[in-house]
Amino acid sequence: MSAKLPYVEHNPAIREEAVLLLRRGVTNRVVAEHLGIPRGTVGWWRHEDRRQRGEVYVQPTDCPRCTTREMDRPAYAYLLGLYLGDGHIISKYKQHHLSIFCNASQPGLIDAAEEAMHRVMPQPKVGRRRQHGCVEVKSYTWHWTCLFPQHGPGKKHERRIVLEDWQQEIVDAHPWEFLRGLIHSDGCRVTNWTVRNGKRYEYPRYFFTNKSDDIRKLCTDTLAKVGVRWTVLARGSDPFNISIARKDCVALMDAHIGPKC
Known part of the structure; x- marks a missing residue:
């Protein structure tokens, strides 16, 4: 001892x-x-x-919802997409932070998540914690619940997810940033193949997979607004997969999103 x-x-x-x-x-x-x-x-x-x-200490903040600091709206739209996909907020006594989970083999995504957190709220501390196969990007402040009022008990797909009016305005103004966050979290770009006339034919396809009906609808509504056509690809009886496979729509997605790296 x-x-x-x-x-x-x-x-x-x-x-x-x-x-x-x-x-x-x-x-x-x-x-x-x-x-x-x-x-x-x-x-x-x-x-x-x-x-x-007798001074009551108030933690300083640069939360754009609680101060006059202007919101970085494109960064917020991207971070909102990441949060709805692979993010959550821990809200406990002496422990409060936003976490975004990123594939450890995609350093570009990890950097993008950290940058978005800094751009939305520069003041809070941001850290990284490596776990098995992934990296958790964490930002510490009580004020993340101000920016993500969808936070609540239980898993996101087990509760109602509805954007507030101010959030929807940001998504409408920056739809591609929002879609990029969704694809970077719960989506991917893959190469499919089929056989036509005895020859192998390959083509790219985007997927977005999420168990929440509300989050999938946010994705498909935004895809429709930017002119991307989509279909539902069910695995078994679960319609969790949004597929974008038309050549012109994949090209549009490539121009604004591209593969995760």
Whole structure:
């Protein structure tokens, strides 16, 4: 068992200087480095100073729904598509973050998810956590529920998913970014083949697969708005697959989305 570190009582003058700097807006890290004391000590002094003055600490935010900061609408449309596909929000005591799960073999997708999070809300910390076969891109702030009111208990395909008016306006203004997020999360571009007149014929096809009727409808409604024709390809009795196979529609998808990388 490791021994506890001895308690160190700092000179009151050092504490007074630290508190003065903290009240001026200097960060805990900078104060700790300037005075040569542990950052945890500085954090405790900040907490005690606020408590004694009756100051209620409010976590700073750059949430575009709670502040006057303008929303990066294209980035949000893309991130919304990622969230509806392979994302979720953890909302617990002392644990609150948005997670997007990306295939570990697609570094471009991982970078795009992280960039979208930064562009929508630059202030929160963003991290990556490698899991078996995937990378979880995480951004920490309570305010992700402001931007994704679809968050709720249970799995997304087991509850109603409806966009709010302000979200639908963004999707209508940036449909391709929204579709790109959906395809990058729960979609793919594959090469199918068939035999015609004894010869093998290959052709590209896009798929979007999701168990939620509401999310699939959001996808197909948006596809229709940009002029992409689609069909339902059922596996067994489950109509979970949206297929885009017409040559002109695949070309349109290639021009705006392309394969995941």
